Amino acid sequence: xxxxxxxxxxxxxxxxxxxxxxxxxxxxxxxxxxxEAAERFxxxxxxxxxxxxxxxxxxxxxxxxxxxxxxxVIDKRLIxxxxxxxxxxxxxxxxxxxxxxxxxxxxVPAPEGMEPLSSLVSRLGDFLEDIQSEAKEKNVLISTHAxxxxxxxxxxxPESHGSYWAKNIGNCDIYAAEATxxxxxxxxxxxxxxxxxxxx
Numbered sequence: 201x202x203x204x205x206x207x208x209x210x211x212x213x214x215x216x217x218x219x220x221x222x223x224x225x226x227x228x229x230x231x232x233x234x235x236e237a238a239e240r241f242x243x244x245x246x247x248x249x250x251x252x253x254x255x256x257x258x259x260x261x262x263x264x265x266x267x268x269x270x271x272x273v274i275d276k277r278l279i280x281x282x283x284x285x286x287x288x289x290x291x292x293x294x295x296x297x298x299x300x301x302x303x304x305x306x307x308v309p310a311p312e313g314m315e316p317l318s319s320l321v322s323r324l325g326d327f328l329e330d331i332q333s334e335a336k337e338k339n340v341l342i343s344t345h346a347x348x349x350x351x352x353x354x355x356x357x358p359e360s361h362g363s364y365w366a367k368n369i370g371n372c373d374i375y376a377a378e379a380t381x382x383x384x385x386x387x388x389x390x391x392x393x394x395x396x397x398x399x400x
Contacts, residue, residue, distance in 0.1 A: 208233040220283035234265035249338035263343040280345035284313030305365035320351035335379035
């Protein structure tokens with residue numbers, strides 16, 4: 201089974217700043233969120249066998265808190281979107297071109313200097329293809345970031361036609377998909393216990 205989680209909260213999250221590839225640790229709330237995620241996996245009877253994490257510390261700390269005994273492999277393809285010159289921008293007062301992009305991700309390209317969404321989907325898709333056979337045999341967790349996670353979900357759900365870009369993914373939200381001979385099933389959000397996967 202494949203599980204994908206967004207990292208826990210950081211101080212930049214609380215300040216509503218575009219964090220991107222800035223390397224900031226979890227705050228106390230973020231550590232608690234990761235611990236709650238660990239307890240949720242335990243409640244579902246899921247033992248995480250292996251973790252792939254973004255190299256950024258907030259993703260690594262989330263992974264370590266969830267499954268301290270699991271092997272953690274760092275993969276650069278799981279890093280957050282490159283915001284380029286907009287890194288650190290105040291989301292309460294975004295640049296006009298960024299606001300235009302946020303309002304219509306499907307039809308408005310990313311502003312110059314920002315990583316294109318097509319690039320994001322491509323690198324996450326390459327990663328998912330590489331671990332498919334492993335996820336058929338083990339419970340694999342991906343610890344990543346909000347927009348990178350949306351790229352993975354877009355790749356796994358082509359019929360979404362870009363709907364994930366505008367979807368809110370909170371800190372430590374979890375999605376799950378089953379790896380099969382023919383690829384992956386459509387990912388399900390494990391939100392409020394609505395979808396439960398039997399652990400192996």
